[in-house]
């Protein structure tokens with residue numbers, strides 16, 4: 143099968159959050175299964191080009207924007223062995239020369255422009271895949287462009303990674319794409335006179351999914367549907383929740399490129415020279431503490447790696463920091479944000495805690511430190527108000543770092559409380575239901591107590607967590623089933 147993914151992130155060359163990891167992990171699993179896969183991204187000026195093998199310009203093509211012709215450069219390379227095409231806009235507005243992936247005031251215009259370039263690239267090179275898989279609102283206008291195209295009709299899959307970001311804009315913006323008439327039903331359900339690009343992806347795709355079964359249920363309700371629940375309910379016949387996985391080669395404590403020493407769930411060596419043993423996790427904990435300036439002491443280390451945005455439970459994160467350090471634990475937060483008020487809030491907290499031996503806040507995101515945190519911490523907290531899937535808890539599990547999560551969305555589908563599950567072999571963390579300080583404290587208290595009082599149980603839990611399979615294997619099969627059903631339908635078989 144030929145599959146093309148169109149999105150705005152790909153780990154490790156253009157990463158903001160989970161979307162980049164999904165494009166990496168899903169693409170590599172599809173390749174492993176023998177399919178032809180390509181990812182198309184904008185050629186951002188902030189691309190980590192060292193991580194693209196054989197990157198080179200291959201051709202210049204014509205495109206159009208706002209009714210005028212323009213040129214674009216097509217670059218190709220391989221990212222972690224995934225064939226990747228980067229489209230470089232030659233438009234004078236320099237849409238992708240902003241030193242950031244998101245956060246420009248003209249983001250909707252930028253990504254509409256990207257969609258037009260992808261459309262022109264695919265149609266001019268006639269590289270029309272069997273499946274065109276679009277990710278989030280930024281890629282959704284491609285569904286509109288192909289629905290208007292009299293010649294090409296790829297099967298379109300649209301994945302909602304986060305319904306909170308919808309691409310709401312003025313109707314004229316869509317006309318810049320070169321579509322002569324505004325396609326019907328694009329009006330935003332709440333903001334009068336505006337159109338909603340996410341809604342376009344929902345309506346004009348052939349298969350629609352989001353990234354966990356629980357989040358799929360939540361967004362069908364008025365409480366979770368961010369004004370699009372009615373539209374989603376109208377498309378339930380093609381809508382599904384497919385749980386994300388993690389790339390088990392990129393996130394692997396036995397081979398992680400950023401770790402020395404490595405570790406595994408083995409506690410005894412298989413071979414004499416076998417050094418990747420579970421005990422090395424404690425060495426990594428001390429190395430991490432030395433790196434960030436936490437004292438070396440016999441205390442549990444709780445970590446949090448997150449984008450600092452309201453969705454992630456900002457107040458609960460702050461509460462967890464204070465609760466942990468006043469109850470005998472250590473806390474390490476690595477957070478980044480493009481919201482200035484939140485940045486200032488955490489910068490202030492960082493200064494307040496500067497001399498504290500048991501708490502550190504890092505407001506940058508070097509990828510090596512991120513890996514060292516997953517490996518070195520004992521616990522990892524994710525107190526999100528909502529969470530489509532969440533990958534950080536899955537990565538933590540792979541590194542034997544026990545998650546404490548709020549039971550919502552994909553967190554609820556992947557973390558099972560050690561004290562409340564009916565299936566002890568599936569238990570892998572601590573959960574709490576209400577997004578309140580007292581509910582969070584209850585889970586934190588249980589976690590800290592278990593670490594302090596039951597070291598053998600803790601080790602057992604960590605080993606059990608590491609052996610769980612949250613790789614892409616199973617979820618990739620679900621996507622393949624959906625792709626295959628679309629192809630059968632197109633062939634008139636189903």
Ligand code: ADP
Nearest residue numbers: 159160161447448449476477478507532533534
């Ligand atoms: P989201 O996509 O909402 O940010 P996910 O849990 O789905 O959250 O994905 C998070 C991914 O992004 C993980 O790979 C995580 O390690 C990474 N990540 C999250 N926050 C940061 C950060 N501040 N710096 C670096 N990487 C981060």
